[in-house]
Amino acid sequence: MARRDRWVMLTTLAVLQAVTVVIAVYAMMTGLTLDALTGSSPTSPAASSPAEGSSPVPVVTAGPVLARLTAKSGDGPLPTKGTLTRQLTDALGDPALGDRVGAVVIDATTGERVFGSNPDLPVTPASTTKVVTCAAALAALGPDTKLATRTVQGATPGSVVLVGGGDPMLAGPYAKPTYPKQASLRTLAARTAAALSAKGVRKVTLSYDSSLFVGQTKADGWKTNYIPDGEVSPVHALAIDEGRQNPRMRAPRVADPPQYAADAFAKLLARRGIKVSGSVRPAKAAAGAAELARVESAPLYALVEHTLTHSDNDFAEALLRHVAIKEGQEASFAGGAKAVGAVLQRLGVTQPVKLSDGSGLSIRNRITPSTLAEVIAMTGSSQHPELHALASGMPIAGFTGTLGKSTRFALPDSKGQVGLVRAKTGTLNNVNTLAGFATTKDGRLVTYAFMADKVPVTAEPVLDRLAAIVSRS
Secondary structure (H helix, E strand, O other): OHHHHHHHHHHHHHHHHHHHHHHHHHHHHHOOOHHHHHOOOOOOHHHOOOOOOOOOOOOOOOOOOOOOOOOOOOOOOOOOHHHHHHHHHHHHOOHHHOOOEEEEEEEOOOOOEEEEEOOOOOEOOHHHHHHHHHHHHHHHHOOOOOOEEEEEEOOOOOEEEEEOOOOOOOEOOOOOOOOOOOOEHHHHHHHHHHHHHHOOOOEEEEEEEOOOOOOOOOOOOOOOOOOOOOOOOOOOOOOOHHHEOOOOOOOOEOOOHHHHHHHHHHHHHHHOOOEEOOOOEEOOOOOOOOEEEEEEOOOHHHHHHHHHHOOOHHHHHHHHHHHHHHOOOOOOHHHHHHHHHHHHHHHOOOOOOEOOOOOOOOOOOEEOHHHHHHHHHHOOOOOOHHHHHHHHOOOEOOOOHHHOOOOOOOOOOOHHHOOOEEEEEEEEOOEEEEEEEEEOOOOOEEEEEEEEOOOOOOOHHHHHHHHHHHHHO
């Protein structure tokens, strides 16, 4: 039997080889080319040599597998309102939500309200505050903006000023590479040392300027344990590793981030052969001082994605102040709140937003579900391409960021939507919120916000269920 199988296989190979030879001979004799198989004319533009970087003429293959799909993504029919209303209303009756709840679902394309239950109720948003902070930053500053940390010439030839540019993710000497790529204090020291050496300077005095941000370093409405517990650092324009003593640990945070960063910079200069004499003290850089060196952050769109995915409180507070500077306000909590409100108004948001900070740690913030859903809907609009990073930064249910925890979308009523829902979470004591977007089963893109700020224990499983209902609708 084995000998017969071997004979069949050898015979088959021989036949195939013979066919190949015949075809090759025929092609040489008749001038048969691939164009004859694909239908391209030798004189047509498609048959000419492709330009560098362009794709060659494709071989015609079978039609698309999904050719019979009746609805394109974002273009399908709206979900049946009666069914969706009944399911969401039932879920909103869960006692875990407490008695102060706002909810809304809107069509991302038209802005039509598909569902609403207290949609215009100002609710404590917790970390969904970052949605409006990041939207304002992208709209005001532009997605390609970078934050620069610099060194400039001091008052004398032998003096250097380290100038904070409001980039709390500036990597310190012991930071490991992360995404997005961080500007590096080590790189800044190397460039500064090279500039000084080129001038023959080997000994300097060093000061630091953290005056870009002003006002309180802690927001009204922050709990006293937030900084000791590592939720956030005091807000300054100069910091490394977001004010962490150990860049890989959330806590402890340093008491004086600018001084800590400047002292680390002095040590890095010394390693490069530049001796720093005396103590390192604060001093404002002179206007127009000659720049010695600089490092720049990743583009703003990548920083926004990071801020939303990981709910980064420190970077949200920095963004609030950069919006303030761009809008001509003082770079403080109060100035940032005014600036964000002004930018949102320009975007077409009509309901007022009350902010005491940019991260959502403050219990004094108030935002309506309608506003959050409306802002998120803008991220997919062709009229607002600058806001697209707001969508790509949203955590993915069951996979990334604050929705990647094992407790999220883990129950039978929501786990079927793992990977299909994207949303920003918000959590404080007695506050649970969720705002994001989903594509319905018929391909319609909708945005939603579910917010509760009198939660008895935790309402995260109920919020997951609500988002899952929308995705299944």
